[in-house]
Every structure is written in structure tokens, then in C-alpha cells.
Amino acid sequence: MIILGIETSCDETAAAVLRDGKEILSNVVYSQDIHSQYGGVVPELASRDHIKNIIPVVRKSLDDADLSLSDLEAIAVTQSPGLIGSLLVGLSFAKSLSFSLDIPLIAVNHLEGHIYANFLTHPEFNPPLLGLIVSGGHTDLLIIEERGKYQLLGSTLDDACGEAFDKVGNLLELSYPGGPEIEKLALKGNPNAIPFPVGSVKEYDFSFSGLKTSVLYYLRKLTEEEKEKQKANIAASFQKTAVTMLVKKSIKAMREFKIMKIAVSGGVAANECLRERFFREAKKEGFEVYFPHKIICTDNAAMIAACGYDHYKRGDIASLSVKAEPTETIY
């Protein structure tokens, strides 16, 4: 079965074509490259720009897969959560396509999509397992009881983990987005140079705002010269602390719920320091850890199509009157 996935919930305009929910035939995220070949506009902000970019992106996803519109058998689209204006572009486009091609429409939750990035990468693994979604907008620890059934254990109370990376990047005067820049700079620093506090938020919730403020206070005490010298150490120490927060809570949850398997996804799951640390702890503590392929960590439509395929198999087809839901969760 050939399924088209569409994702426009935040910054990225993305489309992908999958065969049987497993095989990625194409995976397109709007970029400068597509701009020159297919038109559209360079997006600045999760916005109406999606309108101008959705057709070039879908066209390229079909071209890359060597297919045409008439080959499509279903359309999966992100329907929640996200910015209403952004979600609406993808959803309205998917509805029109579903109506004109007379093929089923499947509504997908963006967060469940991130979980499916792991199912897509590791088709062999089976729930129950723990899930950790870490991105610019989300930091959620959950139990994946089965495909389609999730229980939230904890979430960030203030800044998302990826957001903290970006904001600390900003404090260190690195370029945007800060996450990959901090990762690069951290390679040159000592992760044990500065003991930033790990904090103590109850249960399985997270807080990254305090860590960001600790970095700020630390920087304020330094002269410009010291700042330059310490930058790499700050990046490495901050990164280590943020990773420790995520790993500690994950292990605590795995022990309490006696589920010694965890699937990490979202943009921050591309961070090598996080990956290495999880693999190291997994060996020591005796659990299994899974990460998606790096190209489907950040927002993409392949994960949406993979998730949509499972919904389709369960008969979960959306009506053409389905609405975009900015805040709906899967828990």
C-alpha cells in the first residue's frame, strides 16, 4: 500500500511516501534546494508560507518515489498539536487530495508521529516500552503500552529540552539553531568543568529553565576574555547536565515500571552526546535503548505516514470534516 504523509504543524513543510508503512520511498522537507528546483518561498516562521510550499514539497515527494498522484492509496496528515494556521494548511490540502483522488484520509498526532520514527527505524521491537520525546517544543516521558496506547509519566514544566539548547546557544552567542552548535562546541570542552545543578523536580517531570538561568548567572560573572576561554567548557558542561536530567529520569521510570526498554525520539535524539550516554548507561544498567535514524529525528512526514498506516490498518479513517486541534495530546 502506498501512503502519502504530510506534516505542517510547525516550521517544516514536509511530505513523504511510504510503502506498507515500513519502506520510505521518499522523505522531503522543504529546503533551499527545493526552492530552486520547484519554487515556493524560503520559510521564516511556522506560517502561511506552508501554503506556498506544500505543492512543491508534495510534488517532489512523488518525483523522488517515482510515482504519480494516481498511485496514492491513502493520505496521512498531522492534525494535532501545533499552530492552528500551520496545521490547517496541511490538513486542508490533504482533505482536498483525499476527496479528489477518492482515497482515505488519516489524521495523525504529531507526537505519536515522533514515536513512530522509532517503529519505522526498528520494525522488530514490540511494546510495552518507555518513550522519551525530546524536541524544541516537547519533553515528554511516557509509557508506550501498545501501538496507539500511551500513558504520560512526566513533561517539562517550563522550557523544552531543545529550547534550552537553543537559548544557551544564544547566551553563548552561537548561531541558530543552537542545538547542533552546542554539540559541536562541546567536543572541544570539558563536560565536568562547571557543575551546573541537575535540579530536583518531582516524579517524572522536567525543568530546563533553571539550568538555562544557571548558565546565565555563570556567564554574568565572567569578563569578556574569560567568556571566550570558557565557552566550550560551558557548552560541554551544560550539555552533560541536560543529558543527565533526561537519562536519570528515564532510568528511574524504567526501574519503577520494570520496563527495561526505551525509545528516544524528537530533534534532540539526534544529539550524539545523548545517544552515547544512553548506550553507555544501557550497558551498565541492563536496558535496551532505541533511536530513530537521524534524518527522521527532526520534524518529517515519513513518521506521519508510518503512524497513519497503523491507524489505517485499525480502520481509523478520518472524515473530511475533521478539524485541526492545536492542543490535543495522545495521553
Next chain:
Amino acid sequence: MKKKFHSKSAKETIELGEEFAGVLKQGDIVAFYGELGSGKTTLIKGICKGFGIEKGVKSPSFVFLRIYKSRYTLYHFDFYRLKRKEELVNAGFDEFFFNSGIVLLEWADKLGNLLPESRFEVVMEIRSENEREIQISHTERREWSMEG
């Protein structure tokens, strides 16, 4: 009228926000100014608490907008990632400013002349670790009072 408040902890900032909530009415717009870590989101947590919203109030820096429902609808914007003010119009965000609800704008300085004229202004400054100075004013002759 301009009022200055001092907060010695995140807890005190939240309490100030709760009190400020009592001043706010349907249709109000509040612009927040202050550097990273100055406590804008913390103060907004307090405002939401004042409206009975205790859960799910967090930074919208990446998602731009979070919407909370109580007796009013609270639109919590964050323009941290805005590069040019025109993006605001392009994204259709300005439409929310004329909605029936209360609009809270973090990084309001990024909006320039697109900011609605009648608004509360909240300027937050870091005085030392944990200590913040919070200055609240209204751009028009609006009667309001707070003890702090």
C-alpha cells in the same frame, strides 16, 4: 501610572503574577520585555495561576503560541524566534490581538509598531541571582492598583 515591584524568588514572581491577574480584563494585551532568564514565563505562570490555570503553562518559544482556557481565553505568545516583525502578519498572529481574550506577549520588543497601542507593559530586569525588578505600566490612562 508606573509601578515597580521587587521579587526575591521565582515563588514571589509567581505570587505577583497571581495578583496582576486580578487587574486583567477581557481584551487586555500585556507586553513583556526582558532578557533570557529574567522571568517572563515565570510571571505568566503566576498570571495563569490567578485565573485558575495551574497545569501546562510553559514556554511557547518554539511553538510560538499556547492557548489556555479559564473564564477568559489566554493567548500566550512568545516571539523569541521571530526574525522580522512582518513574519507576525504572515503567520496570521495579529488576528489574535483583536480576539476576545487576554493576550500575553513575550519578547514584545520584536513587534515594533505592530504592537497594539493600548496595552500593559511589563519590564523585567535581573538585579542579582534570583532577584528581579518588575515594572508594570499601561500605555493609556487605565485605572489599576496592586500592592505587590
